[in-house]
Amino acid sequence: MSIIINNVSKSFGSFQALQDIELEIKTGELVALLGPSGSGKTSLLRIIAGLESADRGSIYFGSDEITDISTKDRQVGFVFQHYALFRHMNVFENIAYGLKVRPKKTRPAKKDIDKKVHELLKLVKLEELAKRYPAQLSGGQKQRVALARALAVEPKVLLLDEPFGALDAKVRKDLRRWLRNLHDEFHITSIFVTHDQEEALDVADRIVVMNGGKVEQIGSPEDVYEHPKNPFVYDFLGNVNLFHGRLDNGKLSQGSVQFQVEGVQHQQDQQAVGYVRPHDIIISRENNNKDSILAKITHIHVVGPIVHLELKRADTDEFLEAEITKEHFRSLDLKVKENVYVKPSQLKVFFPEDYSI
Amino acid sequence: MAGNVPIQPNTAPNFQRKPSNAEPAWVRVILITISLLFLGLFLVLPLITIFIQAFDQGMKVYLAAITDPEALSAIKLTLLVIVIAVPLNAVFGVAAAWAISKFQFRGKNLLITIIDLPFAVSPVIAGLVFVLLFSTHGLFGEWLFAHNIKIIFAVPGIVLATIFVTLPFVARELIPLMQAQGTSEEEASISLGAGGWKTFWYVTIPNIKWGLLYGIILCNARAIGEFGAVSVVSGHIRGLTNTMPLHIEILYGEYQFAAAFAVATLMSILAIITLVIKSVLEWKTKKQYSNT
Numbered sequence: 001m002s003i004i005i006n007n008v009s010k011s012f013g014s015f016q017a018l019q020d021i022e023l024e025i026k027t028g029e030l031v032a033l034l035g036p037s038g039s040g041k042t043s044l045l046r047i048i049a050g051l052e053s054a055d056r057g058s059i060y061f062g063s064d065e066i067t068d069i070s071t072k073d074r075q076v077g078f079v080f081q082h083y084a085l086f087r088h089m090n091v092f093e094n095i096a097y098g099l100k101v102r103p104k105k106t107r108p109a110k111k112d113i114d115k116k117v118h119e120l121l122k123l124v125k126l127e128e129l130a131k132r133y134p135a136q137l138s139g140g141q142k143q144r145v146a147l148a149r150a151l152a153v154e155p156k157v158l159l160l161d162e163p164f165g166a167l168d169a170k171v172r173k174d175l176r177r178w179l180r181n182l183h184d185e186f187h188i189t190s191i192f193v194t195h196d197q198e199e200a201l202d203v204a205d206r207i208v209v210m211n212g213g214k215v216e217q218i219g220s221p222e223d224v225y226e227h228p229k230n231p232f233v234y235d236f237l238g239n240v241n242l243f244h245g246r247l248d249n250g251k252l253s254q255g256s257v258q259f260q261v262e263g264v265q266h267q268q269d270q271q272a273v274g275y276v277r278p279h280d281i282i283i284s285r286e287n288n289n290k291d292s293i294l295a296k297i298t299h300i301h302v303v304g305p306i307v308h309l310e311l312k313r314a315d316t317d318e319f320l321e322a323e324i325t326k327e328h329f330r331s332l333d334l335k336v337k338e339n340v341y342v343k344p345s346q347l348k349v350f351f352p353e354d355y356s357i
Numbered sequence: 358m359a360g361n362v363p364i365q366p367n368t369a370p371n372f373q374r375k376p377s378n379a380e381p382a383w384v385r386v387i388l389i390t391i392s393l394l395f396l397g398l399f400l401v402l403p404l405i406t407i408f409i410q411a412f413d414q415g416m417k418v419y420l421a422a423i424t425d426p427e428a429l430s431a432i433k434l435t436l437l438v439i440v441i442a443v444p445l446n447a448v449f450g451v452a453a454a455w456a457i458s459k460f461q462f463r464g465k466n467l468l469i470t471i472i473d474l475p476f477a478v479s480p481v482i483a484g485l486v487f488v489l490l491f492s493t494h495g496l497f498g499e500w501l502f503a504h505n506i507k508i509i510f511a512v513p514g515i516v517l518a519t520i521f522v523t524l525p526f527v528a529r530e531l532i533p534l535m536q537a538q539g540t541s542e543e544e545a546s547i548s549l550g551a552g553g554w555k556t557f558w559y560v561t562i563p564n565i566k567w568g569l570l571y572g573i574i575l576c577n578a579r580a581i582g583e584f585g586a587v588s589v590v591s592g593h594i595r596g597l598t599n600t601m602p603l604h605i606e607i608l609y610g611e612y613q614f615a616a617a618f619a620v621a622t623l624m625s626i627l628a629i630i631t632l633v634i635k636s637v638l639e640w641k642t643k644k645q646y647s648n649t
Contacts, residue, residue, distance in 0.1 A: 051544055071547045078548035084541035088563040098549035101559065153549055 001062050001156035001189050002027045003048065008057030010043055017043040019213045021057070028187040030180070032200035035210035036236070041193045042161055044210075048191065049078050049159050061156060074157075077150030077188075081162040083142040085134040091145050092130040095120055098153035120148040123182075140171040147179075151186075160192035164199065176203050197237045201225060209233050231350050234275050241281065241320045243274035247349055256315070257291055261349050272351050276344040281322035283309070284341050285332065292341035295320060300336055302326070309334070311342060407625055411618035422608075422616035423623060430596045431604035432623065434512065435581060438600060442519045442580045447573050450527025455561065458535035459543065472528045475521055484518050484589025491517075510592030515600065518586040523576045530572030531565055538564055570638065574631050581627060 005023040009016075018040045025031050033041035046052040048059060050071035058067045066074055086094050093100075099113045108116070121127045124144040134142055143163060150158060163179070164172040180203050183190055194200050200207045201221040209216040209224055209232075217229045228234040245254035248269040252259045259274060284292065298319070299310035307329040309322040320342060334340065379385075412419055422428060453472060457465060475483065490496050491508040501508060508514045542564065546556040562569075584602040591598040599607065601624055608617035 049548060051548070071544075072550050072552055075550070076548060078545065080541055080545060082541065084545040086542055086545070086560055097546070097551075097559070101546070101549065101551035101555050149545075149549070 002060075003157060003189060003191075004060040005044070005048070006058045006060070008044070008047060008054045008059065010040075010047060010052065010054050016213050018047075018054070021213075021215060023208060023215065023218070025189060025191065027189055030183045030190045030192075030203065030205045032204035032207045033191060033193045033210060034195070034197060034200040034207050034236070035216075036195060038212070039210040040213040041195075041210050045159050045161055045191060045193050048157070049076050050074050051078070075153070075155050077153060077155030077158045079143070079146045079150050079158070079160040079163050081165050083134070083146045085142055085145055085149070087134050090131050090133050091121070091126060091137070092117055094134070094145055095149045095152050097149065116152060120152055123151075124148045139167045140175060143167065143175060147182075151188075155188065158188045158190040160190065162193050162195070165194070165196075172199070179203060201237070209236065211236075228275075228348065231273075231275065234348065234350075239278050239321055241276045241278065241322075241344075242318075243276065243344070243347065245272060245274065246270065247272035247351075252347070252349060254293075257293055257343070259291070259344060259347060261347060270351065272349045274344065274347040274349050276347045278308070278321045278323040280345045280347070281320065281342050282345050283322060283324060283328075283332065283334070287341045292343040294339060295342050296339050297334060297336050300334065302329075311340070314339070404625060407618055407621050411615060411622045413618070414615040418615050419619045422613075422619035425616075427596050427599070428604060428616075428620055431599045431601050431620070434515070434599065435601040437512070438516055438519050439577060439580050441516050442523055443573060443576050445520060446523055446576050447527050447569065449524065450529075450531055450572055450576075451562075451565075451569065453528045454531035454535050454565075455557075457532055458538075459540050469532070472525050472532075475524050480522055480583065480585030481589055483521050484586035487514055487518055487521070487586075487590050509590055510594065510598060512598065514590040515587050515598060518590045519580050519583050522583050522586050523579045526576040526579060527569065527572035530568045530575070534565055534568040535561075567639075570635060574635055577631060578628060581624060 003023075003025040005021055005025075008018055008021045010018040021040075021044060033044060035041045043052060047054050050066075050069065054067070058065055060066065061074070086097065089097065095117045096113050099108055099116065102108075117130075118127070121130055124147060126141060126144055126148070129137065129141065134145070137145065147163075160179075164175050167175065176199060179192075192203070204221060206218060206220055207224050208218045211232050217224055217233045219227070224233055225237050228237065231240075234240055243252065243254055243259070245252045246269060247253075247261065250261055252261050252272060252274050254274075261274070282292075287294070294314040295311040296314065297309055298312050299308075301308040301310070305326050306323050307326055309324065311320045311322060312318070313320060322342065332340075380388075423432075453468065456462070457469060488495065488509055491501060491514065492498055493502055493509075495509070506513075508517065542560050543556050546560045547553075551559065582602055583600075584606070587600055588603060588606075591600070591603060593599060593603060593607070595607070601620060605617045605620050605624075608614075608620065
């Protein structure tokens with residue numbers, strides 16, 4: 001079931017939550033709406049579900065316009081951030097609910113409902129907990145029940161609102177994998193909202209990066225990470241180091257050093273900012289090609305297999321963040337307050353006039 | 358698969374070791390003593406006194422008092438009033454609480470204020486309002502007289518006054534409860550294909566049943582015991598427009614103390630019965646919950 005969102009706008013009082021959103025989601029895709037708080041991603045999801053209505057614009061499921069159709073007729077499965085399980089029903093009854101409330105004509109027989117619920121319990125690996133009540137479940141278990149409940153009605157579209165936001169890191173990772181596998185097996189068109197870029201990059205087929213009610217960029221995880229369209233997308237999808245300088249003939253000049261920049265040869269001399277990921281910073285003890293910047297290590301932070309370094313540039317006193325592997329760190333034998341040379345292995349350039357930085 | 362930590366029911370051993378941040382023993386003793394004294398003085402003592410005084414002149418007088426025709430008609434009238442007023446206020450309370458907690462609409466704050474009005478107004482004033490509206494010299498007096506409808510000094514007036522006075526109980530109990538519960542379960546129900554009515558019955562009502570029950574019990578207790586408003590509108594016509602509280606007042610005014618207390622015991626027994634029903638229902642639900 002493909003979804004087309006046409007010029008959707010929504011405001012809450014004087015706050016413009018969504019502005020002219022245009023989006024097309026193909027059948028069977030798993031799409032992430034990624035953005036910071038207030039970007040409008042949850043509002044958009046709820047409008048697709050019918051829990052809110054857009055001020056302007058239209059929404060199509062396949063070729064049918066469903067803008068004015070109520071939620072209960074849209075056949076969507078919605079998974080809430082805080083699960084919204086029915087607290088007075090046990091796990092079994094929660095999952096069976098969608099089938100139980102069907103009008104008599106379309107309601108399956110009791111034994112068919114039982115069978116379906118048991119299948120789903122097996123799928124989410126919660127068979128022993130069928131008689132438990134939501135208050136007696138852990139967060140991860142509750143979320144799996146919520147998913148099973150949404151899947152029970154065989155929805156055409158699955159919508160998830162920050163489904164793993166309230167869970168701890170290990171459970172989140174496991175459920176992410178599980179959702180991805182589930183999607184690979186069942187191919188339901190799915191949209192999930194998240195503010196965690198790692199989650200979006202890990203799970204989604206395509207990512208819609210949103211900010212302030214607008215869509216910043218749409219693309220595959222590879223696309224938005226390697227080829228961000230603007231500083232916001234670059235910054236949101238990972239940490240960033242800024243190199244302010246002048247761009248001339250494919251080279252970004254900063255004081256005494258010049259960096260080669262890909263793909264902008266035709267630009268004339270103008271102010272530009274280079275964006276570099278921490279793991280694209282190369283650290284060395286010597287400045288052999290005279291193309292590196294002198295910097296002092298101010299902070300060393302070991303996180304598992306990666307070492308985070310905070311450095312202060314000698315020429316501008318700006319701070320840089322670098323990430324190197326533990327082996328590289330050990331081979332260089334770095335210590336705080338030592339001076340090293342840094343240079344970016346690749347950088348992306350944006351121009352200040354086009355974007356407010 | 359993550360999340361396979363088995364959930365332990367509350368099987369923690371019941372150590373009676375005093376936690377280090379509890380109040381010192383003497384504070385606890387004093388607080389408990391004060392509470393028990395207070396309860397004893399203002400609750401238990403009066404209740405026991407009612408029963409003692411009721412049987413003061415023996416069983417015969419007691420039975421005569423409660424089977425007296427005027428007493429019986431007072432009991433019947435009280436029961437009639439409860440049977441009408443309590444369900445009406447329960448329905449109103451649920452509807453108002455549902456509208457207030459699940460929707461945004463203009464006049465919402467006005468509705469909340471109006472619901473609180475009967476609490477702010479003295480019951481005597483409440484009764485007076487109805488007299489001013491519906492008596493023969495009142496606002497609608499002529500119209501009512503022309504259609505031969507009697508409200509004041511008749512049963513309808515008593516029912517109306519009781520409804521007014523007990524209006525807030527169910528609503529005030531449910532509004533904060535439903536506001537705290539939020540709308541996400543209802544939204545989940547709708548997303549699964551249930552319509553408004555089904556959502557209400559299968560999701561909303563079960564979640565509020567204890568609040569609703571408690572509100573109904575309070576409403577019931579107040580309706581049985583209402584004196585001021587009913588006194589103003591009833592006209593005290595013996596055998597016709599006297600509720601139990603009014604009848605007790607009459608008996609007491611005629612110095613028939615034992616009889617007055619005898620009828621009062623009936624009211625106390627009604628109150629105790631409702632509390633017992635509530636406790637039994639709570640106990641049964643706890644049992645069902647802990648069996649899973």
